[in-house]
Amino acid sequence: xxxxxxxxxxxxxxxxxxxxxxxxxxxxxxxxxxxxxxxxxxxxxxxxxxxxxxxxxxxxxxxxxxxxxxxxxxxxxxxxxxxxxxxxxxxxxxxxxxxxxxxxxxxxxxx
Numbered sequence: 001x002x003x004x005x006x007x008x009x010x011x012x013x014x015x016x017x018x019x020x021x022x023x024x025x026x027x028x029x030x031x032x033x034x035x036x037x038x039x040x041x042x043x044x045x046x047x048x049x050x051x052x053x054x055x056x057x058x059x060x061x062x063x064x065x066x067x068x069x070x071x072x073x074x075x076x077x078x079x080x081x082x083x084x085x086x087x088x089x090x091x092x093x094x095x096x097x098x099x100x101x102x103x104x105x106x107x108x109x110x111x
Contacts, residue, residue, distance in 0.1 A: 044107045051100045054093050061090045069094050 019036075022028040058069045064086075065072065072081070073094040081087050104110075 040107055044104065047100050047104045047107065051097065051104070054097045054100065058090065058093050058097065061086065061093070069097075 019028065019032065022032070061072070062069055069090070072087075072090060075081050076087060076091045076094075
């Protein structure tokens with residue numbers, strides 16, 4: 001899986017604010033729009049690939065324990081499971097999946 005690189009937030013925010021201002025003033029070029037569209041499409045593609053891998057990994061746990069990830073995670077959160085390594089890993093997969101799903105919602109503009 002690809003990793004997310006940490007970038008100084010203030011520098012990125014400053015650049016994004018410049019782009020927002022360009023768009024507000026009608027100064028952004030068609031190339032800028034195309035580049036932004038490509039960037040967002042790339043990010044969505046990466047997220048979807050990562051999400052697919054996580055779902056395959058969770059499916060293995062679901063099959064092994066004959067339990068859906070949703071039900072497992074509910075039990076895990078309420079202390080109804082033990083702390084075996086499989087459960088910790090499975091819970092991490094569920095959390096990462098939820099984070100990626102939220103990221104995809106942001107990228108697609110869904111609520």
